[in-house]
Amino acid sequence: MNKWLRKSLFIMVSILTFGLVTPTQLMNSVNAENLQDRDAFEATAAENSFTQKNRFIEESEFNRDQFMEELMNQAEIQSYQKFGTRIKPVIENEFREIILPNIEKALDETASQVPEEDVKNLTITEQPSAGHSEKIFNIKNRETGKDILRFHVRRDNPPKEGYWFNFHYHTCYDNFQSHHDLGSIYWDKNTPPKWMS
Numbered sequence: 001m002n003k004w005l006r007k008s009l010f011i012m013v014s015i016l017t018f019g020l021v022t023p024t025q026l027m028n029s030v031n032a033e034n035l036q037d038r039d040a041f042e043a044t045a046a047e048n049s050f051t052q053k054n055r056f057i058e059e060s061e062f063n064r065d066q067f068m069e070e071l072m073n074q075a076e077i078q079s080y081q082k083f084g085t086r087i088k089p090v091i092e093n094e095f096r097e098i099i100l101p102n103i104e105k106a107l108d109e110t111a112s113q114v115p116e117e118d119v120k121n122l123t124i125t126e127q128p129s130a131g132h133s134e135k136i137f138n139i140k141n142r143e144t145g146k147d148i149l150r151f152h153v154r155r156d157n158p159p160k161e162g163y164w165f166n167f168h169y170h171t172c173y174d175n176f177q178s179h180h181d182l183g184s185i186y187w188d189k190n191t192p193p194k195w196m197s
Contacts, residue, residue, distance in 0.1 A: 062120050068111060071139075072104055074124045075151070078137040079103075082128035082153070084196040087187075091165065094185045099167045102182040103151065106169055107139070110149055113173070114141075122148070130196035148172050155192060156184070163187040 129135045134152035156164040167182035
């Protein structure tokens with residue numbers, strides 16, 4: 001937006017609202033809405049792409065290894081979306097080295113417990129939650145709509161140790177009660193930003 005147009009808009013908003021709404025508040029709310037719209041669009045596009053690939057797999061011969069590889073790609077995309085632009089650059093390398101292989105093991109173990117004909121119905125659901133919420137993504141059976149795995153990341157702050165991101169998952173086999181550890185990544189002594197920021 002042109003500089004003079006932006007200044008004019010700020011002055012007009014200030015005059016029209018008698019100073020009750022500052023232009024900065026207005027711009028922050030517009031920016032927040034734009035970010036949410038963009039994130040929702042990216043998540044929907046990723047999920048639609050995965051669903052379309054699932055349909056193609058159903059129509060052609062099912063290749064389990066290829067399917068699991070695509071599921072892992074979607075898991076990585078959802079994770080990075082959860083981290084946002086402020087957390088991702090700091091923990092991306094450790095996440096790839098430590099957490100991602102453990103997510104792959106969890107997916108493989110779960111897929112081995114699911115009947116072969118149901119493996120192609122596994123899909124990633126939901127957009128990761130922002131703010132302080134733990135949810136990264138869920139794996140569900142597309143036909144039944146029931147969750148099988150729930151992948152989470154929790155912020156831990158042990159006394160005098162700084163902040164850690166604890167990655168774990170829950171399974172439907174124990175009614176999502178137990179934490180199955182995937183690993184932890186150290187952040188810093190300072191409080192980390194909110195998810196998806």
